[in-house]
Amino acid sequence: MGKRKQQRDDNIHPHSSGKRDDNVHPHSSGNVVLPEEQNVGEGNDIISSLPVNVLHHILSFLSTKDAIRTSILSTKWEYLWTSIANIDLKEERYPSRKKEGWSFLDFVERVLSLHDASDIKSLSIESSELVNSAHVNSWISTSKRHNIEELNLCLRSEAQVVLPCCLFTCQSLVVLKLLMNGALKVPSLIQFSNLKTLELSELTFSDDNSTQHLFSSCPVLQELALVGCRWKNLKTIAICIPTLKRLTIENRYMELPAGVHGCVTKIYAANLIHFLCTCCLVVDFRLYDLSSLVDASILFNEDDVSILFDEDMQEQVITPRALGLLTAICNVRKLRTTTDALRYLSLADNLLDRLPTFNNMTHLVLDGNSYNDPSGALIDLLEKTPNLESLYFEEVSDIGEYDLMLGRVPSCFASSLKTVHIQHFDKRPMEMQFISFLLKNATVLERMTLRCYSGHIKSREQKISSKLNNLPRGSKSCVIELTFFGIV
Known part of the structure; x- marks a missing residue:
């Protein structure tokens, strides 16, 4: 039994030694020995006798980490975790073991490669390790094969990652959240036919046409969030999404390149209900037909404005923009x-x-x-x-x-x-x-x-x-x- 258990452990952690360690790594599966008084039913494994679909349902209530740990319980549980539909992998929960040559990214690759043929409903990966385009390409390709519905990538390294073209033709996607450094390069072919939520953070938009093409290629989009994004060399940003219900734009001057105050952001959203704009009005926002708006948050920061404009310029530039924003949301x-x-x-x-x-x-x-x-x-x-x-x-x-x-x-x-x-x-x-x-x-x-x-x-x-x-x-x-x- 111990040998078989060690083989199962090695499927996930090839560097596991098999020795008992009181400081067991969160992913490793040390030998678990229960006191005799805890062996309920004279050694009968009642839970494992349940139908497989019921066991899958039980796993759905566990974190990804705990679901993987169930592989050591018995032979029936050995591969059950490989069919979990919701995978949440955050680096802070899975510390690397560099001395053994094992990293968090190795673990991510292992978990995805061992997943069975069933669908992956949601995948969330959060890492500060140096991630390259090959890693991201592999994750997204695997997710697409498994009909991913919700993808959340939070990559805080300084590496410049290029998103693969296959991401933009993933028609099963309903929710896409990306936080990463680098320019957003949009391919000519985009098929987000089912995408309802799009959240982009800390990315750089560097082309008017591709930016507009991205937004116009989401025919059923309901929620859009642009948080800390950079607008480089853009003169006009047009967000024309008739289905949009919630829009969040959060930017500060220090996140914007020089000269961006000439950029005009035009928003057409006849069915918009919720609008959050956190900015210093360095960017000129122009909103059209917001008759359905229920609540709005317009949060200005004067400190950032004072960096660029003296009081006279504020009166000539910022005050008219503030009045324009308030006029556009007068139905709120x-x-x-x-x-x-x-x-x-x-x-x-x-x-x-x-x-x-x-x-x-x-x-x-x-x-x-x-x-x-x-x-x-x-x-x-x-x-x-x-x-x-x-x-x-x-x-x-x-x-x-x-x-x-x-x-x-x-x-x-x-x-x-x-x-x-x-x-x-x-x-x-x-x-x-x-x-x-x-x-x-x-x-x-x-x-x-x-x-x-x-x-x-x-x-x-x-x-x-x-x-x-x-x-x-x-x-x-x-x-x-x-x-x-x-x-x-």
Whole structure:
């Protein structure tokens, strides 16, 4: 039995010695000896007597690592793992044994080569080892033969990997996620007839036509994510996908090559529901026909913009782009944006007249640190959301005293605003003034929630609570919920 077990181990780890080791490698199968009291049923292997399809079902609940380990249980279990449909191989779970000449990539090759003729539903490989194009070509070719549906390759080495052409004609693929360094070279023939999710990270797009060809060759695509990608020498990026429902674009200036601020990204997605854009507006985004949009996150970063543009250039370039983005998503129901957006908007002349009206918006989330808002950009934005029900602040900005003195009260305060949440309330005078303004004028407000750092001083907590409760309220039913964090 021991000899047979060692032969099975060698199928996966040719360098296993067969000796008992208390520090057994995660993939190796040392001799497992159960105490006599654990031999249930007088030595009868009840589980192994189950039908093979039931055993396969049991394996489906195990991690890939544990499924492979079952090969040492008995002869019936020896090759059961070779038919698992979901293979998840992350390097951190399978440390290399370099002294024995064994690496994680060897293990990946072994697992895939031993897989039987059954389909592989999903394959996920995550590695920081130096991966070459031959490795990737082998993995993808094997996956394609097994009718792969979901492929996730996360290769963090600096190696320049060229994806094989066979990947782009894999019609069984439903989900494709790629994170790797290097340029994305797209072949002329692409047949992603069933691809519904495409996620590309840290790749470089270097050709307008091939980039557009890739996006237009996904006729049923529903989710597209471009994260940390680089746009090299591109003038126009066109994403025209009628079936698209979720779009994520995350880029920072430091990830973009010089001169990229001349690039225009045009997005046509009539059925888009969710849109996340994290950027510094160095790239000019132009969105068309987003009438189906439900929620959007437009997250700007002013620090990156200041690297390229002085304040005058921001007013001429960045502010119009910010206004253009907001105008394009004016049908949205829930908007998440940042205080940096308000900074850009505050540079615009006659902002109230230039902002679109968000008739459908019921929820507004404002992330970022507080800042001085003498131009009243926040009040202008709120005035353009007549049906707003929920308002969430990470921190409250300092609304200009001039604006408050004028008594400009957004119409939603009297008609629809029901909840206000401030995540980091720190009791600054201008912050208290704005809260007082809200409580006085929000006549249908039901709840205001404030999270405050206590500093472990109970008397201070009581003083803050008392001060808030004594503020005049336009809504008799409004409840102020003050919660403290930092309490041991």
